[in-house]
Amino acid sequence: MLDTLIKKIRSLDNFSQNEIDFFVGSLEPFQIAKGEHFLKEGQVCRHLGFIESGLVMYYRVYDGVEIPTDFALEGEWMGYLNSFTNKTSADLSIKALEDTNLLRLSASNFEKIYQLQPRFIKLKDHYTEMSFVSHTRHTADLAMLNAKQRYEKFMKEKKELVNRVPQYYIAAYLGIKPQSLSRLRK
């Protein structure tokens, strides 16, 4: 999985082996047990994490109901960049839906990496873009498609999640009641 990470970094810019090594050396292994939080609403996000294995959910609590806004799984970065960058308290939470192994990068280590080679900012910029684009897509889906279409699109585009995320979270993510999702599945 580290290969994947390095490949991803290289694809962003032409970093030297030295720089890559320094970057990788700044990561620390970290585990989150299923159900535990990586980030809680109100906290400042002090790390980004590269997921080696497992699955996490970003969510917002609305009237006591957890509404997922995104998911991330092995081979992807996770964390709340706004909070990480601006040190503002997060307005959403991130928790593990499975036991999850991370390579964690602290804000202070990111600072050092940036001092060494400012082009590493591209990592953040790229990740911001990915995350923003995926969000506005989902928003447009919610605004434009009916429940059935949203579910079909989810099935088609998020195959990896279908059997790993509980139905009721998928339902909430799609803006559907669990019973209705159950009906659609027939």
Next chain:
Amino acid sequence: MLDTLIKKIRSLDNFSQNEIDFFVGSLEPFQIAKGEHFLKEGQVCRHLGFIESGLVMYYRVYDGVEIPTDFALEGEWMGYLNSFTNKTSADLSIKALEDTNLLRLSASNFEKIYQLQPRFIKLKDHYTEMSFVSHTRHTADLAMLNAKQRYEKFMKEKKELVNRVPQYYIAAYLGIKPQSLSRLRK
């Protein structure tokens, strides 16, 4: 309106008068007529704009239908930061819903400002955060609230927009058919 802008910038960090002057001097006045585009899908966003007067809409086209994802009005910054920062082609468009006056900041001028004082990056970081937060809120609203609740929330929180954005755009933004919105208004 320039006062507002300067106040906003000062609120982000303790910039010197010199730096502020340099920043303001990098802006160029620019007009967009109602219906004209500031950015079209597929283009790279080469400017940010501070809106002096007017109103613009960010939108995505879905099956020939324009789905607004956000609005911006006088006193606010506009532009597609992902595209601006990463020089990637935009996956959404921005057009004026009213004749709009901007102070425009080009990517190359932003570069110069950043050379002078790297802390100006906070402008972008802050703006990214605002925009991301407002998006995930809207997403959660679409997923969680029914049409009536979404409309009521919009009426309450977006008073400035209610009478300036055409109904059918408000409807599309809220994920409702125009006829249904009309019914709700009674």
Next chain:
DNA sequence: ATCGTTTCTTAACAAATGTGAACGAACTTG
């Protein structure tokens, strides 16, 4: 001001989604 176009409203009906309740399956915990 007039004509043509676009936007908004209304209504009847159809379709989709929510609600509440019940039940069994699957998963935890002791």
Next chain:
DNA sequence: CAAGTTCGTTCACATTTGTTAAGAAACGAT
């Protein structure tokens, strides 16, 4: 393994939202 809990399914019924069509109102261009 047993008991308790959570999760997923099903159903009947209520409510919301979409659809189609028509006309009224507002807007723009000549």
